[in-house]
Amino acid sequence: DTEVTQTPKHLVMGMTNKKSLKCEQHMGHRAMYWYKQKAKKPPELMFVYSYEKLSINESVPSRFSPECPNSSLLNLHLHALQPEDSALYLCASSQQNSGTGGNQPQHFGDGTRLSIL
C-alpha cells in the first residue's frame, strides 16, 4: 500500500468521453505531480503543483486539464483523448525544502492505467 492514493486503478474510455483521474495524499506534502509513463519508458513529467498553484506545465495538450482543489487532492481532467494517450498515469507528492529549493523524495501512487478506444 502506498501513501499516495490514485483512483481509478484502471480506466477505459472512448475518444469523446470526459473523465477525471484523482490523487490524494495525507502526508502534508506541498508539491504534487502528474506523470505519464509508456511501456518501457521513464515517467514523463506533465504538471507540477506547488502550494496548490500550478508551477510547471510541460507543454501538455489542452485535452489534459489539472486541478488542485486543496493541499491533499490533485485531479487530472481528461477530454477528447487520443489513442496515443493510453499509458500509466502516475501521481506523486513531495515535501518541499525551503531556502535551497531542493526537494525531498517523491512518493508515487500506484497509478491509473488508461486505455483510449
Next chain:
Amino acid sequence: QKEVEQNSGPLSVPEGAIASLNCTYSDRGSQSFFWYRQYSGKSPELIMFIYSNGDKEDGRFTAQLNKASQYVSLLIRDSQPSDSATYLCAVNTGNQFYFGTGTSLTVIP
C-alpha cells in the same frame, strides 16, 4: 544532451553478487538525487536518496554521489532474484525532477 543518462542494460548478475548501477547528469545545479525501483506494471518505489558527496548506506543498498564528476551510482550487495526490476535514477533541481531511462537488472538464481 539528455538531463540524466543511464545504461539501459540489461544488466545480469548472479544471486549473491554485487550489482552496480550508474547514472550521470548534466545540470551542475542539481541538488537531490534519487534511485527508484520499478517492477513491470507497477509504480516507481523509492530505494535511496542522497544529497551530499560521498556514500550513503541503507541495508544492502549504497548510493554514491560525486558532484564534481556529475555522477551518482547505486550498489546492491548480496543481490536477490527479487531485486530484478528496472532501476530509475532521478535528479532534482528546484521543482523539476528528471528521470533517466532506467537500467533493467536481472538477478540470476
